[in-house]
Amino acid sequence: MERIIFTTDSSLVLAELLQGVRHDQLFVVADKHTVGFCDKLLEKVNWMPLNVAVVDCGEENKSLVSVARVWSMLSKRGARRSSILLCVGGGMVTDMGGFAASTFKRGMRCIYVPTTLLAQVDASLGGKTGFNLDGLKNEIGTFSEPERVVIDVSLLQTLPVRERVSGYAEMLKHGLLSDMEYLERLLVCDTNVPEREEFLELIKKSVSVKNDIVTQDPNEKGIRKALNFGHTIGHAIESCSMMRRENMLHGEAIALGIIAELYLSVREKGFPGEVYRRVREFIKRYYPTYPVMEHADTLYELMLHDKKNDRKGVNFTLLEDVGQFSINNYCTKEQITEALNQI
Amino acid sequence: MERIIFTTDSSLVLAELLQGVRHDQLFVVADKHTVGFCDKLLEKVNWMPLNVAVVDCGEENKSLVSVARVWSMLSKRGARRSSILLCVGGGMVTDMGGFAASTFKRGMRCIYVPTTLLAQVDASLGGKTGFNLDGLKNEIGTFSEPERVVIDVSLLQTLPVRERVSGYAEMLKHGLLSDMEYLERLLVCDTNVPEREEFLELIKKSVSVKNDIVTQDPNEKGIRKALNFGHTIGHAIESCSMMRRENMLHGEAIALGIIAELYLSVREKGFPGEVYRRVREFIKRYYPTYPVMEHADTLYELMLHDKKNDRKGVNFTLLEDVGQFSINNYCTKEQITEALNQI
The missing domain is CATH 3.40.50.1970 (Rossmann fold)
Structure with a gap:
């Protein structure tokens, strides 16, 4: 640090x-x-x-x-x-x-x-x-x-509110990767009027979560892949939106990716459904939506381009619980489509 | 290796x-x-x-x-x-x-x-x-x-003879950075008709000289700079020639840089004059010359752009003897001009 x-x-x-x-x-x-x-x-x-x-x-x-x-x-x-x-x-x-x-x-x-x-x-x-x-x-x-x-x-x-909300998506991800207490604080914080001191503390914690993971694996050979949670689908949504010259922000795409990959986590890894529902509800309230099902095929193609892939298919980081992640999971096109449908 | x-x-x-x-x-x-x-x-x-x-x-x-x-x-x-x-x-x-x-x-x-x-x-x-x-x-x-x-x-x-002679300049540099026995073998080897077995041995030795130095300092913080011997002036000659759209090969420029930087080594570091004369004679025999004095100012300007520089001026690796190098030497424009004059 x-x-x-x-x-x-x-x-x-x-x-x-x-x-x-x-x-x-x-x-x-x-x-x-x-x-x-x-x-x-x-x-x-x-x-x-x-x-x-x-x-x-x-x-x-x-x-x-x-x-x-x-x-x-x-x-x-x-x-x-x-x-x-x-x-x-x-x-x-x-x-x-x-x-x-x-x-x-x-x-x-x-x-x-x-x-x-x-x-x-x-x-x-x-x-x-x-x-x-x-x-x-x-x-x-x-x-x-x-x-x-x-x-x-x-x-x-x-900073415009929309930009701040976008950045907050990565803090939610860090919350999901660290502990329930931090995630709890993030889910009750009103992103529209962050008290400065409290917000600074939330930022510091987020920075330390990311820093801890990166320090253990700077070149992304293993556990750093945890930070890709929400990003396999999120990046695809962002790329799709960029190709269509829409004005979507990175964090807005990642927030939607978090919903979908958290759903995959519930289905494949037994992530607690109650936490999934709360996170999804928070994202649905503060973030714009996107017609992902209209572009499901394009999104899948874009995922195949993801850097984390090898020949086995689309590579996901999934969560077993808050703070417990599992890297190198492969999901089928059907599973992914079902997850997109939750957004 | x-x-x-x-x-x-x-x-x-x-x-x-x-x-x-x-x-x-x-x-x-x-x-x-x-x-x-x-x-x-x-x-x-x-x-x-x-x-x-x-x-x-x-x-x-x-x-x-x-x-x-x-x-x-x-x-x-x-x-x-x-x-x-x-x-x-x-x-x-x-x-x-x-x-x-x-x-x-x-x-x-x-x-x-x-x-x-x-x-x-x-x-x-x-x-x-x-x-x-x-x-x-x-x-x-x-x-x-x-x-x-x-x-x-x-x-x-x-490989065309001219290309082989060009590569041989780096082997000469490796000879100067390693030991008199290897340099001796390089100076008596006829680059036009290299016996294959002997040549393979010379190549292997060259590779190991470079590899030994790089392994000690991969990111060029210190002793790797030894490998820049001949290259401060050599690169400037090569860049000058490239700007003028001439057809000079890298090693041809480096060979001339070796003459000039070996001369600086004799003057500033007491490198043995006899070895300098033999290396210079070898290069003069096998390598094309270049009108460096016509471009002395341009060459100096180009040296100032060299990656190895800091604000102290043009940075040289010089030799005290065969196999004994001294990094981070700074020479004045006058010293450099005198050295160019030996080419």
Whole structure:
């Protein structure tokens, strides 16, 4: 956890982290929205960033074009391995910027400042970088940790409610992977008016759940697959929505994936039905729905593309109980269709 | 060394390595020349490769365009992490294909079959992958080892003499980094008519010199920099030549870099002048020259871009004696110009 810094004033933290870094050796990547945060973030270092790559917002710009723009800035402006790339934004920016940093001269220094709840509790943690190819999520990427992740909860104050709800889906997943007490707190927390102190505690717990699992298995050979809970079906829904140029958020897709994979867990692993019903009800209340049955065949095709697959079929992480997961389960198309039907 | 397999019949080795791999899960990348080797290489697995990406020959095609072509084939044809990318070619193909494999779904299985002397004794070893950006060598890349490197010396029989001489420059470097006895054998070996048995022994020794150094420092934090001997100036010459669209080979540039950096070693580190003169004479006899003094300023600018640099200036590995190197030396523009003048 020592690389993760919690704060309510990231400009102070950055002033410390950037001590001794030469002005022209700091590089920034942000999107059109988060670039507006940069002046404030860097106000205590007393200079404006010289080298800024601004990419277009949205998952569809987590692309080779954006990565190439960052590489090009770094190369043209003389970045070195010892230079720093500061990635300011949601998971799109930290994933894509982290990939660019991990491959520029085979790896330069990198700091993330995640600005969305989703990025703070999930995307910026665990050292997975990447971008999308032909609509396939994170088809290209590396395992590479940034030097520091600065989690500033005050940045969430201006985050749209819909974005906050999206990030909350990953916290629900972390709740399901850890213990009933934490899950309980998540299920009674009103995501619309989170009390700041309480919310900070929930975030910290979520970060530690993810960090504990990743530390045990950084390269996803085994138990890290637990974190894919909800994501086999969730990613397929997200890809399907992206192909149709709809405006679905990652966490919105994952929330629906959690319903379906929790249903599979009840059926295949004896996960308690009562907890399933409560989680499903919570998601149904706060998250938009999606006509999954209209796209069931497409969704199945997309699942077959999932990175976790081998030749045995579509690979799922399922739960036996809260905090008890079982990796490498294979489900048939029929089972999957039945699960989709619960969404 | 267990990942490196020496053979005179790579089709036999591949038949063994590919046992159990499904036909449609083998992917091949080759260039327009080496693609002709593939049928023979795969004759003992009894099937023709289905998925082949062919890239244009030459260092200028070690580019993002080529990498993207490989990514696209892998993605469109349903490659998985457990699929194999077989890279058949010189360092251009193994570096670029290795990069594509190390980043596809954050890393798939990969086997190199280096077909040039340069790739066999250097490029395919040590886990550096990458491609060129805007004329800058290996500006983008990863540290990632293939699962196996199959070194088949019989493939060298059809290699043009000029290519063989180019690869020999890296062997000279390995000689300078190891011991006088090996260097002696290299300096008396006629590169035009290498006896096969003797040559195989020279190759094996070269591979072990490189492997020993890389194993101690895979991510180039310290002593691996020894392998950059000759490359600070050599890479600059190569980049300069590439910008001018000349047809210089990597090893030809490195041979000239060895002269200049050996001269710096004599001046700054007391490297024995007699050995310097013999190595210089050997290189002058077998390698084409280059008008370095006409491009001295450009070359210096290019050196400033070198990945090994930090803010202290141009970073050199120099030699105190054969087998005794000193990393992280900084030389001034004047010293470098004097060294260039010896080429």
